[in-house]
Amino acid sequence: MEKLEIGKEVYIQSYKHNGSLHRTWCKGFVVDVKDNEYVVITNKAWVIEADGRKWLTREPAVCFFWTDRWYNVIAMIRKAGIYYYCNLATPSVFDGEAIKNIDYDLDVKLYPDRTYQILDEFEFEEHAQSMHYPENIKRIVKDQMQRLLHAMEYEQDPFNKKTIDAYYQKYLELYRNGAREE
Numbered sequence: 188m189e190k191l192e193i194g195k196e197v198y199i200q201s202y203k204h205n206g207s208l209h210r211t212w213c214k215g216f217v218v219d220v221k222d223n224e225y226v227v228i229t230n231k232a233w234v235i236e237a238d239g240r241k242w243l244t245r246e247p248a249v250c251f252f253w254t255d256r257w258y259n260v261i262a263m264i265r266k267a268g269i270y271y272y273c274n275l276a277t278p279s280v281f282d283g284e285a286i287k288n289i290d291y292d293l294d295v296k297l298y299p300d301r302t303y304q305i306l307d308e309f310e311f312e313e314h315a316q317s318m319h320y321p322e323n324i325k326r327i328v329k330d331q332m333q334r335l336l337h338a339m340e341y342e343q344d345p346f347n348k349k350t351i352d353a354y355y356q357k358y359l360e361l362y363r364n365g366a367r368e369e
Contacts, residue, residue, distance in 0.1 A: 189281075189283035190220070190281070191217050191220045191225055191281050191286075192217060192220070193217050193218060193219065193220060193361070194216075194217065194361050195216075195217050196214055196215065196216055196217070197215045197216075197217055197227060197281070197285060197286055198211060198212065198213060198214075198215070198284065198285035198286070199211065199212040199215050199227065199229075199250070199252075199285060199286045199287075200212075200285045200286070200287045201274070201276065201287075201288055201289075201290045202287065202288070202289050202290065203237075203289065203290060203314070203318065204289055204291070204314065204318040204320060204324075205318045207237060208237055209236075209237050209290050210234060210235070210236055210237065210290075211234065211235045211285075212229055212232050212233075212234050212244075213232055213233040213234070213235065214229065214232040214233065215227035215228065215229050215232065215250060215286070216228045216229075216230070216358060216361075216362075218249075218354055218357050218358050218361065219354065219357070222254075223253055223254045223255045224251065224252070224253050224254070225251075225252040225253075225254075225279065225281065225286055226249065226250070226251055226252075226354055227249075227250045227252070227286065228247060228248065228249055228250070228354070228355070228358040229244050229247070229248045229250060229261075230244070230246075230247040230248070230358075231243055231244060232244045246263050246264055246265050247263075247264045247355060247358075248261050248262060248263045248264065249261075249262040249264070249345070249351050249354045249355060249358075250262075251345050252279035252286050252288070253278060253279060254278050254279060254280065255278055256278060256331065256334075257275060257276065257277060257278060257291075257327055257328060257330075257331035258273055258274060258275050258276060258331055258332075258334075258335050259273070259274050259276055259279060259288065260272075260273050260274075260345055260346075261273075261274075262345060262351045264351065264355060267299060268298075268299025268300075269299060269348060269351050270296070270297070270298060270299065271295075271296070271297035271339070271345075271346065272294065272295075272296055273294060273295040273296075273297070273335055273339075274288075274290055274293075274294055275290075275291045275292070275293040275294065275295075275311075275328050275331060275332060275335070276288040276289055276290045276291055277289040277291070291311065291314075291320075291324070291328045292307045292310045292311040292314050293305065293306070293307055293308065293310075293311045293328060293332060294306040294307050295332070295335060295336070295339070297339050297346065301339075303336070303339060305332075311328070
């Protein structure tokens, strides 16, 4: 199986529990690969929703995907500060085609002033019934939500400006030194 390489592009695909495709990012630029973590920058990337709707990301974002955590984090770099969008999802895998995970509906938005909002709780409950989420999955998602909120509260990586700035600078350096988005 292929491995992710720093300086290369990758697709990102999110599925639902029933196997249906939820969302695809058509271009992510790999800036770091560790044993349990992939760090990818999206910048003016096309996103395709399950219903076929397409939109272009507005700002650069540093995206963190872990192979051992039930969430992923998108840090959007805006003039007003860093906004984090966190998706409760299965650990991510790279299968040679794309970074993939299963989205479990619940999301957390963290604002630059460190306040946060939990989103889509109703959707989680609705899908838990309609897609028959097993009890252990529901328990894991709720446990991981607490882990995520703890990391936010204590500004653990990636929930701090220093980490986001470092990865964005690495992206700019890779880009300047010849690694190019296609």
